[in-house]
Each structure stands twice: as structure tokens, then as C-alpha cells.
Amino acid sequence: MALALWKNLLQTTKKRILQQRRLSLYNGAHGYEEELIKKKLQQFSGGSVNLSKEDNGIGILTLNNPKLMNAFTGTMMIELQERVTELENWKDGKGLIVHGAGNTFCSGSDLNVVKEISNSQDGMNMCMFMQNTLTRLMRLPLISVALVQGKAFGGGAELTTACDFRLMTPGSEIRFVHKHMGLVPGWGGAARLVRIVGGGAALQLLGGAAGVGPERALGLRLADHALPNADDSAALGEARAWLTQYTDGPAAVIRALKKVVTAGRELPLEAALRTEKDIFGTVWGGPDNLQALVRRPKHR
Numbered sequence: 001m002a003l004a005l006w007k008n009l010l011q012t013t014k015k016r017i018l019q020q021r022r023l024s025l026y027n028g029a030h031g032y033e034e035e036l037i038k039k040k041l042q043q044f045s046g047g048s049v050n051l052s053k054e055d056n057g058i059g060i061l062t063l064n065n066p067k068l069m070n071a072f073t074g075t076m077m078i079e080l081q082e083r084v085t086e087l088e089n090w091k092d093g094k095g096l097i098v099h100g101a102g103n104t105f106c107s108g109s110d111l112n113v114v115k116e117i118s119n120s121q122d123g124m125n126m127c128m129f130m131q132n133t134l135t136r137l138m139r140l141p142l143i144s145v146a147l148v149q150g151k152a153f154g155g156g157a158e159l160t161t162a163c164d165f166r167l168m169t170p171g172s173e174i175r176f177v178h179k180h181m182g183l184v185p186g187w188g189g190a191a192r193l194v195r196i197v198g199g200g201a202a203l204q205l206l207g208g209a210a211g212v213g214p215e216r217a218l219g220l221r222l223a224d225h226a227l228p229n230a231d232d233s234a235a236l237g238e239a240r241a242w243l244t245q246y247t248d249g250p251a252a253v254i255r256a257l258k259k260v261v262t263a264g265r266e267l268p269l270e271a272a273l274r275t276e277k278d279i280f281g282t283v284w285g286g287p288d289n290l291q292a293l294v295r296r297p298k299h300r
């Protein structure tokens with residue numbers, strides 16, 4: 001009995017590690033040393049990344065370091081990875097809102113950490129660590145929204161691009177300040193930005209390093225919606241209501257929808273079509289499909 005339980009646990013853990021590897025970009029073969037960078041990041045503590053899972057299938061991920069405008073300390077980078085793992089294992093989840101505490105989104109990497117790890121080996125490992133985490137966030141089978149209040153600067157701006165949608169409140173600002181730091185985006189923000197706004201607009205945003213408010217962001221299609229309220233809890237309520245119009249429905253179907261879109265977004269056409277076929281097979285003739293056939297709804 002104990003042996004069977006142990007074997008089961010071992011198998012589940014193995015499956016989980018394999019799944020994480022599949023969804024990640026970098027491993028040892030790329031010179032990536034995860035344990036080394038985690039040990040390093042662990043030295044720079046402060047703030048937290050919190051997750052609450054609501055009964056409606058929406059997760060609320062909160063960057064919580066308001067003293068530093070929610071800048072990412074080392075331990076927050078590690079906590080973000082842990083929360084993403086939790087979300088990958090949340091089978092009832094349908095949506096995700098990423099936001100910051102204290103009415104502001106995130107001012108990027110904590111500059112104190114940046115200074116301490118400004119050597120090449122740590123920089124590359126941190127870059128691969130964050131790209132792995134944000135790629136896994138982007139690939140979650142949840143419809144995700146970045147709720148931008150206040151400022152989303154540097155890595156904070158990059159984080160918004162790992163979400164499916166960006167909602168902005170009055171007075172908020174997304175700003176790729178990297179050029180002024182003598183940097184380019186390294187958390188995957190440039191690659192994703194090009195896919196969101198196109199190459200020309202991405203060059204303007206990165207080369208200009210200027211703040212983009214809700215109106216211009218909507219024009220560039222960087223933002224998907226401008227919310228009317230800047231107040232913390234009101235904005236969260238409005239973001240939840242906006243997201244619910246897309247997450248309303250059975251979890252299996254919403255998750256399958258996100259998976260076919262991820263495949264279409266990331267894979268060459270033939271591979272995306274095959275993946276769509278496989279995912280179609282998981283819902284066709286399934287309980288939600290059969291119930292809909294019994295109801296015979298009219299779509300007027």
C-alpha cells in the first residue's frame with residue numbers, strides 16, 4: 001500500500017516536472033542553471049506574489065511590494081514561478097487577473113537586485129528564469145488579463161505582454177524604459193510586443209521609451225480596453241466583470257479555447273491544425289457538448 005502510494009507520488013512528480021519542462025524554453029542544454037540563479041535570487045528578499053482562486057474560476061495574482069512600486073525582488077521572482085506552477089495545476093481555473101498592490105502595477109526589476117547581479121552569468125540565468133516563468137504564464141489554459149493601474153515600467157511593462165489582454169485605468173502608463181537603463185527587454189517582452197502591436201510600433205515604444213497612456217495604448221492595440229475607474233477595488237471589480245464575459249461557461253470548454261488559440265499563436269499552421277484537432281477531440285461528445293445538444297439552444 002505504502003509502496004503503491006510512493007510510486008504514485010513519484011509518477012505525479014515526474015509528470016509535473018516533464019510538463020513544466022515542455023512548457024518552459026530553457027534547460028541545462030542551453031547553459032541554464034536554475035538552481036544556481038534561484039539560490040542567488042533567494043538572497044534578495046522583500047514583497048510577495050499572492051494568488052487567490054475564486055469560485056468563479058478566476059484567479060487573482062497580486063504583485064505585492066508597494067513600497068517599491070511593486071518592483072520584483074529576487075524572492076518575488078521565485079514566488080511568481082511557484083504561483084504559475086499552482087495555476088498550471090488548478091484544473092477548475094478559467095481566467096486570471098494580474099495586478100499590483102497599492103494602485104500601481106509594477107516598476108520592473110528591483111534596481112538593487114539588478115545592481116547585485118550585473119555580471120553576465122547571473123544576468124543570463126535571471127533572463128532565462130524569467131522568460132521560462134512568463135512563457136509558462138502566457139501558455140496557461142486560462143484567459144489572462146493585466147490590470148494596469150499606475151505604472152507598468154521596464155519588466156512590469158514586459159509582464160503585461162505575457163497576458164492575453166491589457167486593461168488600463170485612467171492615468172495609468174505602460175513604459176518600456178529599458179533604453180534609458182542601457183538595456184533591451186530580457187523577459188520576453190520584445191518578442192511578445194512585436195506580436196501584439198507589430199514591428200514598427202514596437203520599435204517606437206522601445207526606441208522612444210516614452211510612457212503610453214490608455215488612449216494611445218488603445219490606438220496601438222497595446223491595450224484592449226480602458227476602464228473608467230482608477231480606484232483599487234473598483235478597478236478590480238470592473239476587470240473581473242470584463243473578463244467574465246469571456247470566461248462564462250464550462251471550465252473544460254474555456255480551457256480548450258485558450259489552448260487552441262495558444263497553438264494558433266505559437267505553432268506553424270499544420271502543427272496548429274493538428275493540435276486543434278486533438279483539443280477538439282477532448283470536447284467533442286463530452287458532457288458540455290452533449291448537454292448543449294439536449295438543450296438545442298438557438299443562437300439568436
Ligand SMILES: CCCC(=O)SCCNC(=O)CCNC(=O)[C@H](O)C(C)(C)COP(=O)(O)OP(=O)(O)OC[C@H]1O[C@@H](n2cnc3c(N)ncnc32)[C@H](O)[C@@H]1OP(=O)(O)O
Pocket residue numbers: 067068069071107108109110111112114151153154155156177181183184185186187
Ligand atoms: C529586464 C528587466 C529590466 C528592468 O525592469 S530594470 C528596472 C526598470 N524600472 C525602473 O527603472 C523604474 C525606476 N523607478 C522609477 O522610474 C520611479 O520610481 C517610478 C516607477 C516612475 C515611480 O515614480 P514616483 O511615483 O515618483 O515614486 P518614487 O520614485 O518615489 O518611488 C517610490 C519608491 O519606490 C522605489 N522604486 C521604484 N521603482 C523601483 C525599482 N524598480 N527598483 C527599486 N526601487 C524602486 C523608489 O526608489 C522609491 O523609493 P524611496 O522612497 O526613494 O526609498
